[in-house]
Amino acid sequence: METKGFLCGPTDVLDGIAHRSExxxxxxxxxxxxxxxxxxxxxxxxxxxxVRGLWVGSGMWDRDELVVE
Structure with a gap:
């Protein structure tokens, strides 16, 4: 199994996700x-x-943990 994720949003929000503390x-x-x-x-x-299906998921970051639906 291989996964790839894509995170999109305003620059300030993405910076906040990448550099926030606990x-x-x-x-x-x-x-x-x-x-x-x-x-x-x-x-x-x-x-x-x-295996041939298209599998797509969504999720959110909860501090340092990715929660996938």
Whole structure:
């Protein structure tokens, strides 16, 4: 499995996410977008349709942890 994430938003919000300390308040997730894609691979033929699917997720940063839906 391989994942790639894309974080988009205003410069000040992205800087806040990248450089905040644990004591700072959580940045409102409505101020930025986080999307991710997932690539799956397997040799098991039972899962061929799952592997060929398009897997997209969204998430938010909660201090230093990425929470994915």
């Amino acid at each position: 004591s700072e308040a959580r940045i409102d997730p409505r101020r930025y977008n986080y999307r991710m894609t997932v690539n799956l691979s397997t040799a098991d033929e039972r899962y061929v349709e799952k």
